[in-house]
Every structure is written in structure tokens, then in C-alpha cells.
Ligand code: SF4
């Protein structure tokens with residue numbers, strides 16, 4: 051007599067897996083990693099390796115000694131958080147601060163909510179904002195993109211383009227004056243500008259974004275609605291007074307805009323579940339980012355905007371349901 | 386061909402694995418002993434009209450319908466009633482059934498056993514429905530809903546389209562495909578009979594594009610059949626679901642909680658259309674059907690014409706035996722079929738296939754945490770949120786489940802098939818549906 055397995059249908063399973071998705075995201079981040087190493091040299095490697103190892107380590111140790119549950123470090127999600135954390139800090143950030151950041155990301159923002167899938171906020175962003183508030187000086191001294199030509203200690207730092215513009219406008223300069231002080235659009239596209247290590251190259255980020263779209267890891271809704279909102283909003287301001295407001299292309303290409311739109315806002319755990327909700331979420335991030343950039347205290351607003359919208363996601367999920375089958379009144383049949 | 390039609394929401398593309406697509410239908414000998422469960426239709430089980438020791442002929446009435454949604458059962462074999470006792474059914478439950486010791490194969494005289502295809506329709510709508518009812522026809526696609534009930538639209542509704550389901554969207558299964566190729570003419574006559582019964586002048590045979598031979602064959606056959614057209618459809622699971630097929634073929638959406646007839650449609654399977662032909666034109670009750678026997682390690686994936694009541698083991702033997710690697714046997718297709726615990730269970734009216742899975746395919750992957758990827762929502766053909774429904778079902782919040790429309794779930798399994806975290810979503814959805822359904826019914830009673 052044979053013994054047969056009994057279980058409910060379906061009896062087949064697609065080859066989708068959490069691991070595949072997470073490593074897909076890691077793969078999509080490779081172009082941006084390479085660019086950061088090209089422009090920031092050994093420092094970028096140090097930040098990337100340290101943040102990744104620290105995130106994986108904290109996840110492992112918390113699971114082993116505090117939660118006492120099975121380890122999930124192989125699913126790739128801690129690695130994704132590690133790389134995103136690295137992407138969101140300057141290349142000369144002291145190592146111990148990176149480790150503190152990893153602890154905040156994994157311990158506070160992820161594991162204390164119950165681990166992968168339960169966190170409300172994007173862990174890497176919580177860590178970034180934590181670091182920004184705790185160590186504002188170190189988090190805003192941006193090394194110039196000098197590649198491997200400089201040693202590990204001897205870096206030239208300077209403000210980011212967003213910082214230059216914010217300060218300059220505050221001091222009464224006009225945009226045409228400020229554009230001469232900031233890098234060209236071509237430099238933004240390739241990444242030859244100051245900033246967090248993962249945010250500098252528009253082309254590398256877009257490459258990763260298209261890869262994730264192709265692999266169906268993300269859908270277009272969040273990035274398109276977020277960036278579309280930014281373009282429209284800044285175009286209105288710029289149209290009203292081009293000397294006082296930066297143009298849409300500048301906003302799109304500088305700071306964490308693309309990194310945020312492609313890799314942070316699309317984080318499946320902390321974003322809405324339906325396409326309708328995702329459009330609203332992207333719109334909210336876009337509006338908040340520009341409000342903070344233009345009128346807020348910080349030159350950059352993407353991280354804050356995403357975190358604020360993260361908090362609203364449960365409400366968005368309540369309000370936006372998928373299109374149900376058979377809910378529109380059907381065709382009336384006359385008998 | 387232009388853009389192929391399909392249904393609007395969700396859907397998945399499991400690997401087709403139609404291993405037996407080229408295996409012509411083989412007639413299997415009657416079993417030595419036939420096991421005939423009394424509940425073979427959705428609804429009330431049938432009441433036996435034969436007694437122990439009685440001689441029966443093939444096609445003789447064994448049990449009669451016991452209520453509106455119920456069907457009679459006819460003997461698939463000739464021989465002597467051995468006993469009426471509990472037998473194991475495909476769901477793993479003991480169920481009352483009739484066991485017959487087979488002797489020879491003597492058919493009832495009024496069954497027309499000739500090969501000729503009778504195309505003239507000499508019956509009125511009522512006579513056709515009556516013959517279908519008396520022949521014990523149920524939906525052959527697996528739902529086993531009594532066929533004649535669907536042919537009598539409730540007051541206030543009117544049928545406009547008959548839709549013949551030749552989609553066979555379940556991976557592996559090929560019985561409908563083979564029927565369309567080998568019994569095409571009979572299916573067309575069966576369709577005409579159903580049209581007449583329903584008093585409709587339009588019928589659409591929906592077939593997925595992975596069966597081009599069936600599409601071209603039937604298209605050719607319906608050329609002279611007025612009102613019948615063949616519609617090629619894009620391959621998309623679960624297109625064989627009634628609501629999905631109606632959406633795909635006539636672009637109407639059956640409202641939530643309503644039957645297809647509310648948008649003027651009646652759906653019947655191709656196998657049912659064939660059985661209608663036999664019942665009406667040949668006087669033959671439903672006591673045999675085509676069953677696919679398949680699986681990656683099965684030596685001879687086949688399609689058999691078998692008598693109801695034949696133990697599954699006999700089909701497996703005819704397909705050159707149970708492979709060494711067997712770890713799971715499914716009655717039906719891999720997406721919606723039921724795993725069976727023993728090869729002794731009999732083939733019933735609703736059995737469309739026997740799928741034999743090997744060790745590597747038989748087990749579920751380890752479940753991990755939901756990563757809120759929404760993929761289950763994107764693929765749900767009913768526009769539901771499976772992650773949410775399974776979560777609330779798990780913790781017993783059936784009021785939320787009801788509000789989030791759990792009762793609309795068609796149990797197609799697309800969500801669980803897709804979930805990257807390997808969450809057994811449908812297990813929880815079934816549980817939630819059961820409980821929510823019970824709550825809704827009890828409310829109906831007290832109100
Ligand atoms: S099983 Fe139910 S919830 Fe899951 S995809 Fe099918 S209809 Fe949707």
C-alpha cells in the first residue's frame with residue numbers, strides 16, 4: 051500500500067519566492083553600486099560592505115537571542131536594507147555611525163514590528179532619518195566624487211546641489227546665478243555630483259528601475275505618480291518665477307528623488323496594496339517632497355515624505371480596494 | 386486572428402503540461418466490481434431503487450433524484466447488486482454507495498448503440514430537458530451541478546446566450562480537448578439541443594488558443610450550424626470559471642452573488658454537450674465519461690472512456706501502472722483538483738482527470754511571512770484581496786471577511802499559486818468561506 055500526500059488545492063506553485071524578489075532588488079541596485087564605487091572609491095565599498103554585513107548580523111542576532119525564532123537572513127531582505135542604508139548616507143560617514151544606522155534599521159524599524167512584512171516604515175529610511183537628526187554634521191558633509199584618486203582619509207567635502215540652491219536662494223541669489231555653481235545635467239545623469247552614495251547617478255538608478263519593472267518586482271504606479279507629481283508641481287512654481295524656483299529637471303535629477311521613487315517608495319512592505327492606492331501614495335510623496343524642499347528646513351525632503359506617507363498606508367489600504375468582479379451593475383435582461 | 390479575447394481581471398499562467406494531448410480516447414473495459422456513490426451531484430444525494438441481489442443491466446436506473454437539485458444514477462455495468470454500503474469516495478469520506486458485481490455487459494434495449502450520428506432534432510424544448518433530467522446529467526467539468534436545473538431559467542430571467550466551455554484551463558487535463566477532436570459532431574448536435582432547450586439562437590464555443598486543432602476542427606463543423614460560433618481565447622487561468630468565460634466571450638460581468646443567467650448566459654461544458662447528445666439522441670443515460678490519466682512519470686499518459694464506478698487503480702493500470710515516484714494522486718487538475726488517499730476510490734460523473742505527482746512536486750514549500758507584495762491581489766480573477774481575507778479568516782474575523790467579499794472567491798487557487806511567501810491562502814479562504822457562509826445562512830433563518 052502506498053502512502054499518498056493529502057493537501058488542499060492548488061497542487062502546483064509558481065516559482066515566485068521572497069528570496070527571488072529580494073535578490074532581484076539587489077541585482078537591480080548593482081549599477082548604482084558600481085557608479086558609487088567609481089565616483090567615491092574605497093569609501094563607497096567600505097560603506098556598502100559595512101552596512102550590509104551589519105544589517106544581516108543584527109537580524110541574525112536578534113532572531114537568535116531575542117526572538118529565538120528561525121533565522122530569515124537568507125531571504126535577502128536584510129541585505130536589501132543594508133544596501134539601501136548605504137545608498138542613503140555620504141561616503142565618508144564614520145563606520146560606527148553606519149553600524150548604529152544598521153541597528154536602528156533592523157532592530158527598531160524592522161524586528162520590533164515583527165520582522166519582514168510587518169514593519170510600517172521603510173527600515174533604511176528610518177535609519178537615515180535617525181542618523182540625520184542625531185549626526186547632522188556628518189550626515190551632510192558630502193565628499194566630492196573623486197573616485198580612487200584620493201586616499202581613505204583625505205576627502206574634499208562640499209554641499210550637495212540641493213544644499214547650494216537652498217542656501218543660495220535664502221541668501222537672495224537667483225537661479226541663473228546658482229546654476230553656475232551646481233553641476234550640469236549631464237553630470238547628474240552619470241552621477242558626478244555630491245550626495246549620498248546611491249543617489250548620484252540617474253542613469254544607474256533608472257536602469258535598476260527598468261529591470262525591476264521587467265521582472266515585475268515593482269509596478270509603474272508609484273514611481274510614475276510620484277515623479278509626475280513632482281514635475282507638475284515644480285513646473286508650476288518654476289513657470290511662476292524661474293529665478294526663484296528650480297526647474298523640474300533639477301528637482302528630478304538631484305538629491306534622493308530617483309533613489310526614493312525607484313527603490314524606497316516602491317518597497318512592497320511599506321507601500322499600498324492596490325494600484326489606486328499606489329497612485330495616491332506616489333502623489334502624496336511627490337507633494338510632500340517639494341513642500342519640504344522648497345519651504346522646509348531641510349534641503350532634501352524625499353525621506354521625510356516617504357516616511358510620512360508610510361504612516362498613511364493603512365488608511366489608504368482601507369480606502370482603495372481593487373476593482374471587484376461583478377460589482378458594476380450588470381446588463382439588464384428584459385424578459 | 387487579431388487580439389485574442391480573455392477575461393479582464395487577474396489570472397495566472399501555470400505550466401500547461403498537456404502530456405496526453407495526442408493520446409486518442411481509449412475505451413476501457415468495465416470493472417469487475419463497480420462502486421457507485423449515491424451523491425454524485427452538487428445538491429441532495431440520490432435514493433436507491435434497487436435492492437441487494439437484484440440483477441441490473443447497463444443503463445438501468447439505480448437511484449432516483451431526491452429533490453430539485455438532485456439527479457438519478459444509472460448502472461454503468463450489468464450484473465448483480467452486491468450490497469448497498471458505505472464506500473470511500475474521492476474526498477476521503479465514507480459515503481453510501483451501490484456496489485455491483487459485474488457480469489458481462491448487457492445494455493438496456495432502448496439505448497441506441499449504433500455509431501451513426503443522429504442530427505435531426507425531433508423533440509420540443511420540454512422533452513429535451515426532461516430527457517436530460519432523466520439521464521442524470523450533471524456538469525462534467527467538475528462542478529457536477531445538475532444540468533437540467535440550469536436549463537430552466539428562474540422566473541424573470543431569460544437566456545440569451547449558450548456558452549459551451551471548451552477552455553480546459555487546468556494544466557495537464559486533456560479530456561475535453563480529445564472530446565472536441567474526436568466527438569466534435571456530437572458536441573455540435575448537443576449544443577443545438579441545448580440551444581433548443583433554452584430557446585436561444587446564439588451559442589459560443591469558447592476554446593483556448595493552446596488547442597488550435599480543436600478550434601479549427603469545430604470552426605469547420607459549425608459552419609452549417611446556425612447561430613453557433615467558435616471563439617478562440619487567450620490562454621489564461623481560470624478562464625474555465627463560468628464568470629470568467631462569460632466575461633471573455635460576451636464581455637458581460639455576472640454581478641456579485643448572482644448566477645450567470647442574470648446576464649442572460651448559461652454555461653455548459655463540452656463534455657456535458659456530448660452527454661446531452663447521447664441522452665437525447667441515443668437514449669443513453671450518463672454512466673461513462675472520458676478521464677485523463679497523466680503525470681510527469683506516468684509511462685503512458687492517456688485519455689480513457691470509462692464507466693462510472695471504475696476504481697482509479699484500473700485506470701492507472703491501463704496507463705501502465707503507478708510510477709515508483711508517486712507521492713500524491715489528484716482527482717482533477719492541479720489547480721482545483723482534490724488529493725485522494727487511495728487508488729480504490731471510484732470514478733464519478735465529475736471526475737475529469739487523475740493526475741499522478743512525484744515526490745518533488747507533491748509537497749508544499751515552507752511558508753514564510755507575507756511581504757505585502759500584492760501579487761495575490763493582482764492575480765485574483767474576482768478582484769479580491771486574498772492576503773487580507775486569509776488573515777482575517779485565520780483570526781476568525783468573519784464579519785470583515787464578509788464585507789471584503791470572501792463569498793465571491795471561486796477557489797481557483799491563483800493567489801496561492803502565485804504567493805512568493807508560499808502562504809496556503811486558499812486553505813484559509815476555504816475555512817473563511819465556510820464559516821462566513823454559515824453565518825450568513827443562520828442570519829437568513831432568524832431574520
Ligand atoms: S482562490 Fe479566491 S481569492 Fe484566490 S485568486 Fe481565486 S478567487 Fe481570488
Ligand code: SF4
Nearest residue numbers: 755756758759761804
Ligand atoms: S502574494 Fe503572498 S506575500 Fe504577497 S501579499 Fe499576497 S499573501 Fe502576501
